[in-house]
Amino acid sequence: MKVPATINTYCTKCNAHTEHTVTLYKKGKERGLAIGARRHERELHGYGGQKYPIQRNKAKTTDKKTLVLTCKKCGRKTMRSGVRLRKLEIIR
Numbered sequence: 001m002k003v004p005a006t007i008n009t010y011c012t013k014c015n016a017h018t019e020h021t022v023t024l025y026k027k028g029k030e031r032g033l034a035i036g037a038r039r040h041e042r043e044l045h046g047y048g049g050q051k052y053p054i055q056r057n058k059a060k061t062t063d064k065k066t067l068v069l070t071c072k073k074c075g076r077k078t079m080r081s082g083v084r085l086r087k088l089e090i091i092r
C-alpha cells in the first residue's frame, strides 16, 4: 500500500484538521530494568519452566503496519490503527 508523506487529518490537541507528517511505527528498545522485565525474569527462576506458551509456528504471513501521525502545528503524535499488509510505502 502507498501512503502519502503528509496527510490532512484531525488533531486532538488543536481540535481541528491540520497537516500531519506520516511515519511508520517501530517498536522501541526494551529496557531490562522495567518492572515487567524484572517480574518476568523473577518468574523464570526456580522450578517450573516457561510461564506462558511461546508461539513458534505462525499462521499469519503479514503483520500490522501502524502509522504515526505527527501534527505539524503542535507536534502531537497519534497512532493510526494498523492494517495487515505485506508492504507499506510512504511516498515523499
Ligand SMILES: [Zn+2]
Pocket (backbone or CB within 6 Å): 011, 012, 013, 014, 015, 018, 071, 072, 073, 074, 075, 076
Ligand atoms: Zn495539533
